[in-house]
Amino acid sequence: MNQQLPTISGLDGIDLPVIGFGTYPMKGGTAREAVGAALQIGYRLIDSAYNYENEGSVGKAIRESGIPRDEIVLCSKLPGRHHERADALLAVEESVHRTGGDHIDLYLIHWPNPATDRFVEAWQALIEARKRGWVRHIGVSNFERTHLERLLKETGVLPAVNQIEVHPRFPQADLHQYHQDHGIITEAWGPLGRGTGLLDNPVLCDIADRHGTTSGAVALAWHLQRGVLPLPKSSSKERQAENLGAVDVNLTLEDMEQIGTLASREGRLGGDPMIHEEF
Numbered sequence: 370m371n372q373q374l375p376t377i378s379g380l381d382g383i384d385l386p387v388i389g390f391g392t393y394p395m396k397g398g399t400a401r402e403a404v405g406a407a408l409q410i411g412y413r414l415i416d417s418a419y420n421y422e423n424e425g426s427v428g429k430a431i432r433e434s435g436i437p438r439d440e441i442v443l444c445s446k447l448p449g450r451h452h453e454r455a456d457a458l459l460a461v462e463e464s465v466h467r468t469g470g471d472h473i474d475l476y477l478i479h480w481p482n483p484a485t486d487r488f489v490e491a492w493q494a495l496i497e498a499r500k501r502g503w504v505r506h507i508g509v510s511n512f513e514r515t516h517l518e519r520l521l522k523e524t525g526v527l528p529a530v531n532q533i534e535v536h537p538r539f540p541q542a543d544l545h546q547y548h549q550d551h552g553i554i555t556e557a558w559g560p561l562g563r564g565t566g567l568l569d570n571p572v573l574c575d576i577a578d579r580h581g582t583t584s585g586a587v588a589l590a591w592h593l594q595r596g597v598l599p600l601p602k603s604s605s606k607e608r609q610a611e612n613l614g615a616v617d618v619n620l621t622l623e624d625m626e627q628i629g630t631l632a633s634r635e636g637r638l639g640g641d642p643m644i645h646e647e648f
């Protein structure tokens with residue numbers, strides 16, 4: 370497949386392909402090869418982070434792709450140890466240099482780190498980085514509603530994107546609704562359940578059989594039909610293509626409801642942003 374992906378628009382004129390490519394925990398040649406392959410089959414949104422230590426390889430793959438730079442959306446993220454304003458600006462500048470370009474398209478605060486409580490200061494730094502042209506759009510990751518409300522109250526600026534854990538076992542319906550009410554794009558990390566067996570679930574497998582596709586494509590189509598932008602990671606070209614194929618899967622209302630039954634109180638796989646501190 371190499372079709373033009375539909376896009377989703379949000380605050381601050383942001384326009385993103387409806388599905389992106391995750392790069393964690395790939396580094397070095399593995400990251401460069403995987404991102405290169407993903408770009409060749411049509412992915413145009415690449416998710417990296419300062420802490421993934423792969424911004425250099427991702428940037429190299431983008432430059433080697435032959436695809437015009439303005440057709441690609443490169444995303445990176447600010448680590449918790451750099452929330453102090455001057456430090457945050459230096460971190461963004463370093464990220465830009467490592468990617469080998471002169472800007473990054475979308476830059477997120479990776480985690481709110483509520484005990485440290487400097488995420489508003491970090492947000493002010495990202496607003497400044499955007500003003501300086503180092504980044505085109507700014508957003509956050511792993512923010513709960515209370516953190517978003519503080520950004521709005523203290524800076525008047527809402528993020529264009531909140532990248533959070535979302536998958537059928539952890540659908541985050543309330544936070545996604547809040548995003549939709551405020552024009553914030555919900556990006557899903559761990560959209561396939563991070564290799565924890567979600568894709569072997571009989572509900573997803575039965576739906577996949579009925580549609581003549583795979584459980585991975587069904588899980589991703591569920592995100593797309595909820596208006597969530599998934600960021601599946603795969604080091605395999607075949608699975609990269611399979612995942613991109615989700616844009617052609619049309620789930621019925623009944624399929625969506627059945628997948629909805631997989632939600633669980635214990636569904637969260639990663640840290641709880643209200644207490645998790647990541648540096």
Ligand SMILES: NC(=O)c1ccc[n+]([C@@H]2O[C@H](COP(=O)([O-])OP(=O)(O)OC[C@H]3O[C@@H](n4cnc5c(N)ncnc54)[C@H](OP(=O)(O)O)[C@@H]3O)[C@@H](O)[C@H]2O)c1
Pocket residue numbers: 390391392393394416417479510511532533557558559560561562563564568583585586600601602603604605608609611612639
């Ligand atoms: N903001 C944050 O705090 C945060 C946290 C975690 C992740 N992320 C971002 O979100 C991206 C995605 O999350 P994730 O990588 O943790 O989880 P994921 O995309 O849900 O799952 C990736 C796993 O699924 C496998 N896989 C991929 N496609 C498959 C398919 N069609 N069938 C079967 N298995 C498949 C991959 O293996 P193969 O590679 O072997 O295919 C890998 O083991 C990350 O890469 C990163 O960019 C952000």
